[in-house]
Amino acid sequence: MSSTMDSHGHGSPMGGPQRGSHEEGFPWSHVIGYVLSLILTFAALVIVENTKLSGAAMVTYILIFAGLQVFVQLFFFMHFTETVGPRIHIVSLSLGLFFTMCVILGSIWIMSFSGHQAY
């Protein structure tokens, strides 16, 4: 867990158990996050399986669930609120957001086949 530190005090990115900054005890926030992410996942499945929405409405709902899922992951698992990080955090988050948007919007664009899809 702990990394190889040097005597200058920098260089331990994880801290390790001995530094345990936030809550000891039972990790409730992780459990809540896990349950929430499961609910959001199954909600998408229910929308597809058990409702008779139009394709566009279905995609909209799924995108909303996906957006909420991102926040669940960031806040419950990725220590988003823990510290005020250096500038690099903003850079990496923006980059992640950019790549995600490229993948999602690009995929929707490609897979709609200019409206000529045969299915």
Added chain:
Amino acid sequence: MLRGDVQPTPFFVTGDPMILASDVLIALTLVGIVAALTYFKKWKWLWREWLTTVDHKKIGIMYLIAALLMMFRGGVDAELMRTQLALPNGRLLQPEHYDQIFTTHGTVMILFMAMPFIFAMMNIAVPLQIGARDVAFPYLNAISFWMFFFGAMLLNLSFVIGGSPDAGWVSYPPLSETPFSPGPGENFYLLALQTSGIGSIATGINFLVTIFKMRAPGMTLMRMPLFVWSIIGTSVLIIFAFPALTVALALILFDRLMGAHFFTILQGGVPMMYINLFWIWGHPEVYIVILPAFGIFSEVVSTFSKKRTFGYSSMVASIMAISVISYLVWAHHFFTMGAGPGVNAFFAIASMCVGIPTGVKVFNWLFTMYQGRIRLTTAMMWAIGFIPNFAIGGATGIMLAAAPADYQYHNSYFLIAHFHQVLIGGVVYGMLAGMYYWWPKMFGFILDDRLGKAAFWLFNIGFYVCFLPQYQLGFMGMTRRIYTYPAGMGWTTLNLISTIGAYIMGIGFVFIVLDVLYSAWRGERDVTGDPWDARTLEWSLPSPAPHYNFAKIPVITARDAWWVAKQENHGKLNEPDEPIAPIHMPKNSGVPFLFALAFFVGGFGLVWEWYWLAALGLAGVLLCLVTRSWDYNTDYYVPVEEIEHTEMALRRSPT
């Protein structure tokens, strides 16, 4: 329907005399290894020094050995294919056997040769170049290696047990779905890639954190060696691209094992979505393997020209630009799918744009060499040989990127020649340059230059003889993945030339192996730690470096810190003026090995749909996780006396 009424697959592959011969050879090799380890009483040594190590240098060496072995395996596949295609109506391989061989050739070469080769270079060089004592998460690093290793073993096992996958290295549905590919072969592909993919993602995270958090004091981002910058690019791409592959493979696995229909059209699935997901990973993957090669070329060209790299900031900007743009080009792998002119035009232009930063880098290397004092060592030969290769590969890449023209080139031998030109000419040349360059740092001896150059020339000439005819074969209508062709197509001469080239490349590889063996026996020992009169921090250490790397972490004041120290400070780095302190280091652990072994067992169970075995594997995985979570005895301090003793033995004053 089709091959639906399947007979149960035999456990061992039988029938083909070539595979039977390999069975015998594999069995004999295994017996030989076990006998040798037992005879020389090396089992304990193997476990203590290698299987349980968390030292980045040793993990790098293991990656390197695995990569060279896989290069041999993928190379034998290639030679078999070229032999089959040398003359019309070839009868060496059955059609199914040919399909299996091109599938495993591609899979092995990309995922089990190129990937471990870049991981080898990262592990060996990055912590030393930034003045760190290990990576940020050494234990995770060991997990990464063993996940890769057991993933690779799972795929290679398919060759003698159950049958190899044969749906191409891209494994497109519907071909890769159960009705068309019954039996365990395809499952081997899916689970092998999933297993090693976990390791790859972990490596990406590990090295990104290492580079951001573990640099020596004073080493600002813009003072880092360019190889380290290239690893930032690669790590970012790994982190964002690999999940797409994980998802694509998982969905096919659901289809095959659990009766889902993500990619079966009859039940409303969309096979094209797999192609889309695969290349969302697949194209960044190309840059994942090429960026470290670019980084190595920067190090090698600068060292052997005795000049600092020309245009450092533009090199950094190019690496970052390539990392971002490479995310916007994936659809150029399926222009012919028919996503419409808007999509094709966007992705064609983006694909051409990625050539711009690459061009900047090529010019920077040329300007670095310009008026430099060039030494033509073997590493430098590979770096120089890369440039014409990449110029041709880049030009043909632009031709392929032109969407309307791509309808002609698509899946022809023109494409085959293009991507071999960039992947061999770029990645393999880069990795071999890096191997020759860092070999003394890894093993303490220098690879022989004459044998190395002979290998280079054989490989380089063989490369052009092999692949230039394939461009023309593509124009003449020869498509990829055909197992034979009739006489009278006009393809015979070019195919024969291409095969001769492949044999010359094979001889080149044999010369590399000879070079390693000869140099281990008679090669020049590296007693200075700086055999190339190089510029970056790793060369300030003895070869091989002590397990804690730096007795004192140096304070960095400039780019090319070791060169500056040699020029201005009599070869002494700025070290803090205080006595040596105990060094905090991670302890070895056998858990990563067992953890990955459990994944292997579970994966093997899923391949055969033996769910009891899969459950057993999963239980092993959980057990390892739990064991580690409650293990607080994970690190220790190297005492000062031991450090001083080691440093004295290495003939460095431990003041």
